Amino acid sequence: MVEVSDKLKTEEGKKDAFLGIDIGSVSCKFVLMDRNGEVLTSVFLRNRGSPIDSAKAGMAELRDKIQAEPDLLNYAIKCCGTTGSARYLTKAVVGGDLAxxxxxAHAVATQSMYPDVRTILxxxxxxxxxxxxxxxxxxxxxxxxxxxAGTGSFLDHQAARLGIPIEDFGDYAVRSENPVSIAGRCTVFAESDMIHKQNAGYSKEDIIAGLCDSLVRNYMNNVGKGKELDEPVVFQGGVSYNKGIIQAFERHLGCKVIVPKYNVLMGALGMAILVRDYYVEHGSETVFRGLEVSDIEFKTTTFYCGDCPNNCEIVQVRMPEQxxxxxxxxxxxxxxxxxxx
Amino acid sequence: MELSTTGDKKRYKVGIPRALHYYRYYPFWKKLLEELDVEIVLSPPTNKKIVEEGVTHGFGELCIPVKIYYGQVLKLVENNPDLDFLFVPRYVSEVPESYFCPKFLSLPDVIKILPEVPKILNFEVNVKEFPISTSAIELGKQLGKGQTASVDAYKKAQKYFDEYHNFLRDGGSVNHALRLVHRNLPFKLPKKQTKGDLRFLLLGHAYNIFDSFINLDFIKKLHEQGVEVLTIENLPEYLFKKPVIVNPRGGILRNYWRHEEEIMQAIRFFLTKGKNEIDGVIFLISFACGPDSLISELIMRDMKVVGLPFLEITMDEHSGEAGMMTRIESFVEMVRRKRKKLGLEPRWKSKIKFYEGT
Incomplete structure (x- = not known):
């Protein structure tokens, strides 16, 4: 197994590949891209216990995918970049060249597909x-x-509460004819408002459509506050799978909302592009540890410094085998x- | 005043909390009080413990800088149980028709709710009612000094304060200058100056920008990203002479708030002649600051018109480092990519051209 990934990393005469890793709060994404910006393969996983576990799990799956496809063995990973809220930790663990x-990362990926994009949601x-x-x-x-309020975790939670799979959430919303009005300022209030509407006998379809509407309103007021949202508008991230939200955005903006092909992988793809450009510009040796990262043990420990009243919490990552x-x-x-x- | 009548050489020990107006007036206060023969004790730089204490004793709708003031007072009193006075000036109005936030106005009264607070040394600045020399005379009275001595001390303090401001206008940073003041050293620029390929104007109240604990070392973070930082204190005096009229069509509506007016005055230059002198503007706001939230909206609109990148960062005692870092990094990267795309040269300490007499 290790041979395969070693070859992938170092052997001469192979085509260049670039790896982008995006470890977010809920899921982690891996994109392997060639020099022309084509996605060779990708991995999408729910986060494991820690970013380190997620990174290792992702690497293991990536290795399996590469082994399963002989074509991919003709590529060598030249550079690796990380993004997401755990970008520095991941960079240290996998041996990233850039964070x-x-x-x-999102903007770069979207621009590569839609060069004239003016708004990214x-x-x-x-x-x-x-x-x-x-x-x-x-x-x-x-x-x-x-x-x-209005992010994927909340939708997940509400879908579970209504007893429908999150994948079907959008379909329910699309079927609604009279979306009910739901307080969208705060998820806590939105939830109690929903329960109230449920108990009053409204259909699931109308409640879900109302929820989609209220989430979009909340997003517009909090995140999109004071900004001019011009066309073309591209919508990405996990929630862009939800047809109900897409429609609600289109209603609000009064224009078409584009959802890219790799909607959940955009961060990782952008990172792969950034790291390719970095490699082309600097041509430097990678510090990437290779796909066998999944076999290496890492340990994080924390301690309080205690040398001054700030008493900072220090985090350190160790490699017990080395x-x-x-x-x-x-x-x-x-x-x-x-x-x- | 028993002590002064005995003719004893004992000097009064006066405590100054390192918070709020400390970041704006400390050199002036230090000179003034020292000329009045006072021993000054300063509380330590803000740390986690001080913030926690302040938050515990702060009540209601206070903003974090005021809570820190509470924490600093408690620390000061804890470290120095023998203080004769606590110096809590009351800044009402420094220039006509312009006022400080009510939280500053009420500070000497409100601070008394804290346990074991020594006698408050009063210093009220309210130019609408009386000149600052009168404030100095009133201050001197509490310390057993005569009118001449007090006015003399005021003049010396003002002269020193002017020197301090000139040093800042020559490019000195406030934190560096305050260190020099603290150690009684002459104003001299450090040999090693931070250089960057980008230059940002960092807006906000001095107590937010220069208290490096509460803002999570914001300026240092920018320096590490290769950004040169300009603050209001570094800008020439003439920019602050003319009042800002917020809405010319709505009659002569002046900005009522002192700090906010300064921020608006600083911005005015960069909206017109100075718009190519900086690459971006960051406004650091403490959560729950009413006046700041108002002008932030105005600045944002102005920035959009001239196309200058603008970032507002709100901070409070729960501010997470990760969230702030992501915003700073994204903003810096955004501006750097923009400059690269437009083919602009890196700045690397190029001098700003300030046009006089506009």
């Missing part, structure tokens, strides 16, 4: 963002700050723990 924020598991572009340049962005070597450490405000030696 960028989700905003940049992204709703993921626990956060939502908006990116505004003009003339090929990112000019503004916003992220949800104090409130996770003399317990510390590969990353962060968390101190003064920076004194940032040095690894």
């Amino acid at each position: 960028k924020t989700e905003i940049i 992204e709703i993921g598991g626990q956060d939502s963002k908006i990116i505004i572009l003009r003339d090929d340049i990112i000019v503004d962005f916003a992220m949800n700050s104090v409130c996770a 003399d317990n070597k510390i590969i990353a450490r962060w968390g101190s405000r003064c920076g004194k723990w940032d040095q690894l030696t």
Whole structure:
């Protein structure tokens, strides 16, 4: 097994491939891309216990996919980049060459498919963002700050409560003829409002459609506040699977909303593109550990520094199989723990 | 005042909390009080413990900077049980028709709710009612000093404060300058200056921008990203001479709030002649600040008109480092990519051209 991935990483005379990893709050995404920006293969997983476990699980699945497809063995991973809220931890673990924020990664991916895009809506598991572009340049962005209302986790929860699979959620909304009005400012209120409407006898379809509407309204007021949302509008992230939300956005914006082919992989794809450009520009040796990362053991520990009243919580990642070597450490405000030696 | 009548050499020990107006007036206060023969004790830089104490004692709708003030007072009193006075000035109005936030106005009264607070040393600045020299005379009285001595001290303090401001306008950073003031060193720029290929204007109240604990070392984070930071204090004086008229069509509506007016005045230059001198504007706001939330909206609209990237960051005691980092990194990257695409040269400490007399 290890031979395969070793070959993939180093052997000469192979075609170049680039790996983008996006580890978010709920799921992790891996995209293997060739030099021309074509997606060779991808992995989408729900997060495991920690970003490290997720990264390892993703790598294992990627390795299996590569083994199953002989064509992919003709590629060698030249560079690897990470994004998402766990980008630095993941970078340390897999040996990433570059870490960028989700905003940049998403924008780059969308631009590669829709060069004239002017508005990107992204709703993921626990956060939502908006990116505004003009003339090929990112000019503004916003992220949800104090409130996770209207993100994937909430929809998940409500679907479970209504007893329907989340995959069918959108279909229910589309069938509705009279969406009910549901308080959308806060998920806690939205939920009690929903229960109230359920008990009053409204149909599931109408309640779900109303919920989609209220989520879009909430998104517009919180994240999209004060921004000019011009066409073309691209909608991505896990929630863009939901037809009900797509329709609600279209109603609100009064224009067509495009959902890209790789709607949930955009962050990882963007990272693969960024890391390719980085490789082309710098041509540097990769520090990527290879797909066998899934077999390496990593351990994170935390401790309180205690040297000053701030009492920072320090996180460190070790490799027990390599003399317990510390590969990353962060968390101190003064920076004194940032040095690894 | 028993002490002064005995002719004893004992000097009064006065505590100053390192919070709020400390970041704006400390050099002035230090000179003024020292000229009045006072020993000054300063509380330590903000840390986690201080914030926690402040949050516990702060009530209701207070913003985090005021809660920190509480924490700083408690720390000061805890470290120095022998304080004769706590210096809690009351800044009402510093220029005519412009006022500080009510939380500043009420500070000397409100602070008394804290346990074991020593006598408050009063210093009220309210130019609508009386000149600052009068404030100084009233201050001197509490310390047993005569009118001449107090006015003299005020003049010296003002002169020193002017020097301090000139140093900032020459490019000194507030935190560096305050360190020099603290150690009684002359104003001199550090040999090693931070350089960046981008230049941002960082807006906000001094107590938000220069308290590096509560803003999670915001300026350092920008420096690490290769960004040169300009603050209001670095801008030339003439920009702040003319009042800002918020809505010219609605009559002469002046910005009522002192800090916010300064922010708007600073922005005005970068909306017109100075718009190519910076690459972006970041406004650091503390959660629950009413006036800031108002002008943030105005600034955002103005920035859109001139096409300058703008980022508002709201912080409170729960601010997460990860969320803030993602915003800063995204913003810096966005601006850098823009400059690259437009084929602009990196700035690397190029001088800003401030046109006089506009």
